[in-house]
Amino acid sequence: MAGRIKIRAQKKGELTEVKALMRHPMETGMRKDQAGESIPAHFITEVAVLHGDQTVMQAHWGAAVSANPFLGVRFQGGQSGDAVRVVWTDNQGGTGEGETTIR
Amino acid sequence: MKDTAKGRVSRRRLLNWAAALGALMTLPARAWATVSRPETAFDATALDQALMALGQTPTRHEGVIFTTPDIAENGAVVPIRVEVDQTVLPNVSKVSVLVEMNPNPLAAVFDIAPGTEVYIETRVKVAQTGNLYAVVESDGQLFMASRETKVTLGGCGG
Amino acid sequence: MKATIYRMTLVMWIGVAPVAVSEDLASVIHASFSDSGQATLMRLEQDPLQQRCSQPRDKRVDDDIAMALRQERLNAVVFPEDGNFLGDWQRGSAVAASGRGLQSNDDPSIANGGNCYACHQLAPTEVAYGTLGPSLTQYGLRGQSEAMLRYTWTKLWDTHAFNLCSHMPRFGAQKILTEQQLKDVMAFLLDPNSSVNQSAEGPSSAH
Amino acid sequence: MTLYRFVMMIPRWWLLLMVVPALADEGIFDQYRDLMGDDNPAIFVIEEGEEFWVQSQGPSAATLEACDLGLGTGVTRGAYAQFPRYFADTDRVMDIETRLLYCMETLQGRDREVIAAKPYSLRGDFGTELEALVTWLAAESEGMTIAPEQAHPKERAMYAMGEEIFFYRAGPHDFSCATCHEQSNKRIRLQQLPNLTEHTEVAEAYGSWPAYRMSQGLVRTMGWRLQDCFRQQRWPGLIFGSEVSIALQTYMAVNATGGIMTAPGLKR
Numbered sequence: 001m002a003g004r005i006k007i008r009a010q011k012k013g014e015l016t017e018v019k020a021l022m023r024h025p026m027e028t029g030m031r032k033d034q035a036g037e038s039i040p041a042h043f044i045t046e047v048a049v050l051h052g053d054q055t056v057m058q059a060h061w062g063a064a065v066s067a068n069p070f071l072g073v074r075f076q077g078g079q080s081g082d083a084v085r086v087v088w089t090d091n092q093g094g095t096g097e098g099e100t101t102i103r
Numbered sequence: 104m105k106d107t108a109k110g111r112v113s114r115r116r117l118l119n120w121a122a123a124l125g126a127l128m129t130l131p132a133r134a135w136a137t138v139s140r141p142e143t144a145f146d147a148t149a150l151d152q153a154l155m156a157l158g159q160t161p162t163r164h165e166g167v168i169f170t171t172p173d174i175a176e177n178g179a180v181v182p183i184r185v186e187v188d189q190t191v192l193p194n195v196s197k198v199s200v201l202v203e204m205n206p207n208p209l210a211a212v213f214d215i216a217p218g219t220e221v222y223i224e225t226r227v228k229v230a231q232t233g234n235l236y237a238v239v240e241s242d243g244q245l246f247m248a249s250r251e252t253k254v255t256l257g258g259c260g261g
Numbered sequence: 262m263k264a265t266i267y268r269m270t271l272v273m274w275i276g277v278a279p280v281a282v283s284e285d286l287a288s289v290i291h292a293s294f295s296d297s298g299q300a301t302l303m304r305l306e307q308d309p310l311q312q313r314c315s316q317p318r319d320k321r322v323d324d325d326i327a328m329a330l331r332q333e334r335l336n337a338v339v340f341p342e343d344g345n346f347l348g349d350w351q352r353g354s355a356v357a358a359s360g361r362g363l364q365s366n367d368d369p370s371i372a373n374g375g376n377c378y379a380c381h382q383l384a385p386t387e388v389a390y391g392t393l394g395p396s397l398t399q400y401g402l403r404g405q406s407e408a409m410l411r412y413t414w415t416k417l418w419d420t421h422a423f424n425l426c427s428h429m430p431r432f433g434a435q436k437i438l439t440e441q442q443l444k445d446v447m448a449f450l451l452d453p454n455s456s457v458n459q460s461a462e463g464p465s466s467a468h
Numbered sequence: 469m470t471l472y473r474f475v476m477m478i479p480r481w482w483l484l485l486m487v488v489p490a491l492a493d494e495g496i497f498d499q500y501r502d503l504m505g506d507d508n509p510a511i512f513v514i515e516e517g518e519e520f521w522v523q524s525q526g527p528s529a530a531t532l533e534a535c536d537l538g539l540g541t542g543v544t545r546g547a548y549a550q551f552p553r554y555f556a557d558t559d560r561v562m563d564i565e566t567r568l569l570y571c572m573e574t575l576q577g578r579d580r581e582v583i584a585a586k587p588y589s590l591r592g593d594f595g596t597e598l599e600a601l602v603t604w605l606a607a608e609s610e611g612m613t614i615a616p617e618q619a620h621p622k623e624r625a626m627y628a629m630g631e632e633i634f635f636y637r638a639g640p641h642d643f644s645c646a647t648c649h650e651q652s653n654k655r656i657r658l659q660q661l662p663n664l665t666e667h668t669e670v671a672e673a674y675g676s677w678p679a680y681r682m683s684q685g686l687v688r689t690m691g692w693r694l695q696d697c698f699r700q701q702r703w704p705g706l707i708f709g710s711e712v713s714i715a716l717q718t719y720m721a722v723n724a725t726g727g728i729m730t731a732p733g734l735k736r
Contacts, residue, residue, distance in 0.1 A: 006511055015220060019505075023512045025594050025685065028228075030206065033592035045140065056219050060140045064202055064210035064228045066180045067685030068509035072224030075216075172500035174388065176658070177736045180682035182503035226504075255389035255658050286632050293712035294698075297705030304639045304704060311637040317665070318650060363640050363702045379656045389657045393648065428648075430641040437640055 005098025009084040016078030016102055018049055018056075020071045020086045024096065028063040044096070047088040049073050078102050144209045150201060153209040154238070157199055157245065161238045164246035166192030169237040171250045178229045178254035185213075185237040187221035195221045197240040204233035229254050297365035310334070314426035327425050335422035338415050339433065341440060346410040346447050353449025354456060356442050357383055363437065373437050375446055380429070383449070384456035394429060400450040401458035413450060417443050496658060510603060510680040510732035513595055513687040517604025520597050526576030535571035537564070537605070538617075548602075548609035549729050552718045554620040561626045563717045565691045566709035568601055584708045588692045595686055602689045603678050606731035614675055614729060616721035623718070626711075630719025633712055634664070643701035645716070659736065664720055671727020674720045679733030687732055690717055 004023040009016060022044065029041025043063040049056045049071070056075045071086070078084070080102045088096040144156035154160055170184040187195050198213040198221065210227045221239070229235065232254050238247040290305055307315065313330060314321075321327075340346075359374025361367050377383060382396035390396075403409050415422050418433030432438045438446070449455050521544070524531045537547035538555065552563045558570060565587065572578045587598045617623050637644040648656060649664040662673035677690040688696075694713050695706040706713055 004512055004515070006507075019224075019507060021507050021509060021511065023509070027592070028206075031592065034590040039592040054216070056216055057213060058216075059211055059213040060145070061211045062145045062207055062209055064205050064207065066226040066228055066682075068512070070182075070224070070226050070507050072184075072222070074220035074222040076218050076220065170503065172497075172503055174496060174500065174658075176497045176500050177683045179685065180504075182500065182505075184503065253388065283632070286629065286636070289629060289711045289715070290633065290636065293707055293710035294704040295707055297699075300639075300699075300702060300704045302704050304702065307636075307638055311642055314642070315632075315635050315637045315644060317635060317646065365699055365702075365705060391654075391656045393651070393654050393656065393661075428643075428646075430643075435640045435642070 003094065003096040005086045005088075005096055007084060007086055007098050007100040009078070009100050009102045011078070011080060011102060012074065015074045015076055016051070016082075016084070017074045018072065018084055018086075020049070020098065022047075022069045022071070022086070022088060022096055022098075024067070024069060024088075024090065026063060026065055026067045026069060040092075042090060042092055042094075044069060044088045044090045047071065047086065050085040050087070051075060051078055052083055141209075141212060144199075144212070145207060147209060148207060150203045150208045150236070153201055153207075154236075154245075157209075157212075157238060158240065158243075159245055161236075161245035161247035163248065164192055164239075165248075166190075167237055167239055167246055167248035169235070169248035169250055171235050171252050173251075174253040174255060175229060176255075178231065180226045181229045181235075181252060181254075182224070182226050183235065183237075185221070185223045185239070187239055189221065192239070192241055192246060195239045195241045198223050199236075199238040199240075200225070200227060201236040201238065202227060202229050202233070203236065204229070204231045206230065208236075299363065299367065299369050300365035310421060314421075316426075321426050323425075331422060331425050334419045334425075334434070335415065337434060338418045338422060340411065340414060341444060346414055346444060347405070347451060348441060348444030348446075348448045350445070350448035350452040350455035350457075352442075353445035353447070354384070356438065356446050357449055358387075372439070372442065375432060375438055375442065377446065385459070385461035386456060397450060397457065399458055401453050401455060403451070405451055410447070410451075413447060414443065417446060504734070506734075508680050508732065508734045509685070510678075510687050510734070513600050513603040513680070514607045514732065515604075516595065517600035517602070517607075520601050521604065524576075526572065526578035528575065528577040530575045530577075532568070532571050532575060532601070534575055535568070537567060544605055544608045546609050546612050548605045548731075549612040550615050550617060552623075552626065552714050552721060553617040554623050559622075561620075561622050561714055561718065563691065563709070563714045564602055564605060565598060565689060566714065568598060568605075569709060587708045588689070588695070589684075589686050593686075599678070599687055599689055599692075602691075603687045603732050606678050606729065609729045610731065612729050614671060614721060614724045614727045616718065616725065618722060626715050626718040627722050629711070630715035630717075630722075633715055634719055639702040641702050643703075645697070647701075664723060667723060667726070670720055671724040672730075674724040675727045675729045676731055676733030676735070678731050679735040681735050683736055690720075 006021040008019045024044055025042055026044065027039050027042040031039045033039050041063060044061050044065065046060060048058040057073050082102045083099060084102055085099045141156060144153050147153035147156050166188040168186040168188060172181065175181045183200065185198050185200065196215055198215065200210045201208045202210050205228065211225065213223050215221055229252055232252065234249045234251050236247055236249045238245055291302065294302060294305060296302055310330060356375040357377035360376040360379060361371065362373025378387060378390050380391040380393035382390040382398050385398050419431040420427045420429045421431065430437055433443055449457055521532050533542050535542065537544065538550055538553050539547050548564055552561050554561045555567065562570065569580055569583055572583060573580045587596060589596050589599060618627065634645045648661050652663040652666055652669060654661045662669040664670045664673065677693060678687050680687045691708065691713055694716055698706045
C-alpha cells in the first residue's frame with residue numbers, strides 16, 4: 001500500500017505551511033524479522049515539495065528518518081486554491097505521490 | 104488530514120505522476136542547481152566523518168534554532184524542528200540533520216529553494232541517548248546547533 | 262458465578278488450605294493459552310501463595326492463614342552458602358537494568374534480568390525508573406548490619422515473608438535470579454560506592 | 469462473585485498509607501507530544517481497512533459488506549463502541565476481531581485457522597488485513613460512547629470471568645493484570661500505567677485502542693495488546709480470539725462504559 005501521501009497546506013500569514021505524512025516502512029536494513037532473516041533496506045531517498053510546478057524544497061533522506069515519515073515546510077506566497085504536491089522515490093525504485101490545494 | 108472524501112476511497116491517482124516525477128528530476132534551472140545525493144556523507148559511520156563529507160566542521164551559531172525534545176518517549180520517532188533567524192544568518196540554502204549515536208549519523212539533507220522559509224519539521228530515529236545536530240549552509244559556510252535528547256527504555260520487558 | 266472451592270494439590274504445604282479458583286475459570290484459562298517457547302502451560306497452575314493473592318488489593322486480609330503463609334515464606338528463605346551477602350555493585354546495576362529473562366521469546370541460556378528499574382528508582386542519575394515500588398535511592402544509608410543484610414536478602418528472595426501478596430516477584434524463591442546475581446543486587450543497594458548511593462550530581466560512575 | 473473472602477479487614481489507617489499517590493511526574497513527555505503534533509500515521513491504516521471491507525476475497529469472492537457487527541447487516545458506524553457483545557448466530561460473546569474472522573469464514577468462505585494463525589504483524593511486516601479492518605471500524609466509532617452490551621447472561625458471565633482473570637496471579641513472577649493496572653499514578657520505567665479498575669482511567673485507556681505504536685510503526689489492536697502483555701508477564705502464549713482475551717476486553721469495556729472512543733490513538 002506504499003505510495004500514499006497525506007498533505008495539509010494552509011496559509012499562515014503570507015507564508016504557506018505544508019504538512020505531509022507519507023506511507024513508507026523506512027527499513028534500515030539492519031533489522032531482523034521474526035525468523036531471524038535480515039529485512040532488506042527500504043527507505044525514501046529523495047522527496048520534493050512542489051507549489052504548482054515550482055519545487056519549493058527537495059531533500060535527500062537516509063534510513064534514519066522515522067517510519068511513515070512526516071515532513072513540515074513553509075514557503076512564501078501561495079494562494080488558497082493553489083496546488084501543492086509532494087513526491088518521493090525510494091532505494092528500491094518505488095515512488096509516492098500526493099496532492100492537495102492550499103486552504 | 105482528511106483531504107480526500109471519507110467515503111469510498113479511490114485508487115491512488117497516477118494522472119500527473121510523470122510531470123511530478125519529472126519536476127523532481129530536472130529542477131527548474133534557476134540559480135538553484137540540481138544537487139546530487141551526498142552519498143559519502145550518508146555512508147559515514149561517525150559524526151566527524153559525516154561533517155567532513157558535508158564540507159567542513161561547522162561552527163556554532165545562535166542563528167540556528169534547533170528544537171528537539173529533551174526526553175523522547177521512544178527512539179524510533181523523535182520529532183525535530185530546524186529554523187533559522189534570517190536576520191543574523193541569511194542565505195541558508197541547505198539544512199542537514201545528524202544523530203551522533205546512530206550507525207550512520209547523517210539522517211537527512213534538505214535543499215532550500217530561494218523564497219522558501221528555513222523551516223523544517225520531521226521525525227528521526229535516535230538509536231540511544233546522545234546529541235542531535237542541525238547543520239546549515241550559508242554562502243558556503245557551515246553553521247550548527249546541537250541538543251541532547253534522552254532516549255528511554257519503555258515497557259516491562261525492556 | 263459461584264466460586265466453588267476444591268483442593269488443588271500442587272506442592273505439599275503444611276496445614277494451609279489453598280483457596281482455589283472456580284473450575285471453569287481454570288479450564289477457560291487453560292484453553293486460552295498455548296505453550297510458547299520456554300513459557301509453557303504449566304506456568305498457569307497456581308501455587309497456594311498465588312491462589313491466596315489473586316484478589317484485589319482492598320480484599321487482602323491479615324489473618325491467621327496469612328500469618329502462616331508469611332511464616333512459611335520466611336522459613337523457606339535460603340541465605341548465601343558462604344555467608345557473604347555482597348557481590349559486585351556494577352554487575353548488580355546491570356541486573357537491575359535488564360528486563361529480559363523467562364519471557365516466551367527470551368533465550369533461556371542468557372541470564373535473567375531483575376528489571377528493578379521497572380518499578381523502583383535506584384541510581385538518582387537514571388531518569389527512566391518506575392514507581393510501582395518505593396524509591397530505593399540512598400538505600401546504602403541503612404548500613405550493613407547483619408539484620409539489614411538478612412532483611413534485604415529476604416526482601417529479594419521472597420518479599421512475601423514480610424509483605425504477603427506484594428506485587429514484587431520472588432527473585433530467589435522462584436529462581437529468577439541466581440545467588441550470585443542476588444549478591445550483586447545487594448551490593449548495588451548497599452555498597453557506599455554504588456551509583457544508588459551517590460547524590461544526583463555527585464561523581465556518578467558510568468554504568 | 470470473586471474469590472472466597474475473609475472477614476477481618478486491614479486497619480483503615482494502614483490502607484491510607486498505601487493510597488498516598490506517588491507523585492509520578494506526569495508531563496514528562498508533554499514537550500515530545502507537543503512537537504509530535506496530531507499527525508498520526510494511523511490515518512493510512514484507516515483507509516486501508518475500508519478498502520479491505522469492500523474487497524471481494526476468498527472462495528466465495530465476496531466482500532465483508534454483509535457482515536453483521538451487532539447493529540444489523542453491514543452497519544459499521546458505531547459498531548466497535550458496543551463490543552464485546554453476544555451474537556445469537558454463534559451463541560457466543562465475541563470481540564470485534566473474532567466477529568470479523570467469523571464474517572471472513574461465513575461470507576467469504578476463507579479458512580479461519582489460516583487467518584487466526586497470523587492475525588497480527590510480526591517484525592518487518594507493514595500491517596495485516598485484520599489490523600487495518602479493526603482500525604477502520606474503530607474510526608467508525610470515533611467520538612461515540614463506549615456502551616458494551618451487558619443484557620445477556622453470557623455477557624455478564626464474560627464480565628465476571630474477566631474480573632477473575634484480571635486478578636489471577638501466575639507464572640514465575642506471580643504477575644497478574646492487577647500487578648500493573650490496579651493502582652493509579654503508577655508507571656513502569658517512564659510508561660504511565662492506567663488503573664483499569666478506575667472508570668475515567670480505563671475509559672481513556674480502552675477508548676484509545678487500537679493505536680499506532682511509534683516504536684513499531686504499526687497500528688496495534690487490543691487483542692494484540694493483551695497477547696503482548698501476557699508475554700511480558702512471562703505467561704504462555706494467549707491464543708487469538710480466546711475466552712480470556714474476550715473476557716478481559718469485556719471487563720475493560722464494561723468498566724469504561726460511558727467513556728468516549730478516541731481510537732485510533734498514538735502511543736509509544
